[in-house]
Amino acid sequence: EKESRSSEEFAGGEEGGRIGMELLCVVKAVLKKIKRRVLVGDKVLVGSIDWVDRRGMIEDVFQRKTETADPPVANVDHLLVLFSMDQPKPEAFALTRFLVEAESTGIPFTLAFNKSELASEETLFTWKSRLRSWGYDPIFCSVESKYGIDTLQFNLREQTSVIVGPSGVGKSSLINALRNNKHFIGVSEHDNWFDPILGSSWFEEQRVAEVSTRSGRGKHTTRHVSLLPLFGGGYLADTPGYSQPSLMKVTKQSLSQHFPEIRKMLKDKEPSKCSFSDCLHLGEPGCIVNAQWERYPYYLQLLDEIKVREEFQ
Ligand code: GDP
Ligand code: ZN
Missing domain, CATH: 3.40.50.300 (P-loop containing nucleotide triphosphate hydrolases)
Incomplete structure (x- = not known):
């Protein structure tokens, strides 16, 4: 709620007439000190606004x-x-x-x-x-x-x-x-x-x-x-x-969640589940994910790649 209030103030939502106003801002020293970087796209709280010179100071960065x-x-x-x-x-x-x-x-x-x-x-x-x-x-x-x-x-x-x-x-x-x-x-x-x-x-x-x-x-x-x-x-x-794509955020366990085909198979068969909670769907006993879909070989290939990366980490 804090976020939307401040962005509105920044854009001049309720006051009107200031939508699209551009301000050249400096970042408050305390933010730099605690290494809070300001990124493009951040919602920020701007203070010390000088509407004539169109300057201001970024005093806080809201949660991304x-x-x-x-x-x-x-x-x-x-x-x-x-x-x-x-x-x-x-x-x-x-x-x-x-x-x-x-x-x-x-x-x-x-x-x-x-x-x-x-x-x-x-x-x-x-x-x-x-x-x-x-x-x-x-x-x-x-x-x-x-x-x-x-x-x-x-x-x-x-x-x-x-x-x-x-x-x-x-x-x-x-x-x-x-x-x-x-x-x-x-x-x-x-x-x-x-x-x-x-x-x-x-x-x-x-x-x-x-x-x-x-x-x-x-x-x-x-x-x-x-x-x-x-x-x-x-x-x-x-x-x-x-x-x-680096696939750095993908783990052996999470890979299957990134294939809609596997998500659908698991959902269609609910409430049944693979016997092992950490099943990688490689034909383990009691696995309910079959191999009859086009991208299954790609799933296996990516799984191998991620296994190698995880071993070397
Ligand atoms: P980027 O590397 O993905 O940023 O690709 P570019 O925008 O640099 O485009 C690569 C080449 O494809 C350029 O020579 C473009 O002129 C050409 N190109 C872009 N869009 C089209 C299109 O819709 N049709 C065709 N035939 N060529 C296109
Ligand atoms: Zn399985």
Whole structure:
């Protein structure tokens, strides 16, 4: 409750007239002292506001709902997993890795395929039914032909989203297409998004290269992330997220929860359960998960990979 009150005050919700006002803020020394970093997307309490010079001081950072590391953004509540129908063609195992990684963040996500204008109706249909059997309902789109962009726009509304996916599928192109779509980004609604004096967009993170004092070498960690305000509310990170799923949050035991096929099998057979509570569904006696589904070999492959990683940790 504290959170919504303060963000409203910050945006000037009840006072009116200050929505879209940009303030250049310093971070209160005490926050720095206790190493509370302020991330793009954070909800913050701003004090000492000078409305004329548009300056303020960040006095507190509210608890984050989520925190993503790549790109560093707080309170992301939606991921857009983007692949392409061609150049590069979708590859089922790579796609599975991305889906498992997305599932493991706990953040709701949408799966979309770009460059759909390069594929035949038949190919699109085949992929759609294939993905349905995996438990997903993909959106097809094309930055090139603008197909499906409205549907994506609708999916991104009222949320803070990050686009993730392998390189070359069109993540940057999609971000640009959405950025340049005046009906999408609230440019005409608020002309204050870009400040002529400060020249930056909302929530821009200007993290300069940190120098690691121990090694003395420059540790170049500069990463600019801005959240583009979306028409109808919500934000989209202007930097694509991970293009290599690390699966670091996935354990041997949790992997099965990231496959909708296994979740469904377990649910359908409720109240029956696998005999062992730590069953890995490898054909143990009394296991109720069968092997008759397309991605079962991928499940086994990822399980092996995670086992190796866990052994070396
Ligand atoms: P990223 O690595 O995922 O950020 O991909 P980019 O946005 O850099 O795009 C990679 C290439 O795909 C570029 O040459 C784009 O022009 C091209 N591209 C992006 N969207 C489409 C599309 O819808 N159709 C086609 N044919 N090419 C596209
Ligand atoms: Zn089992």
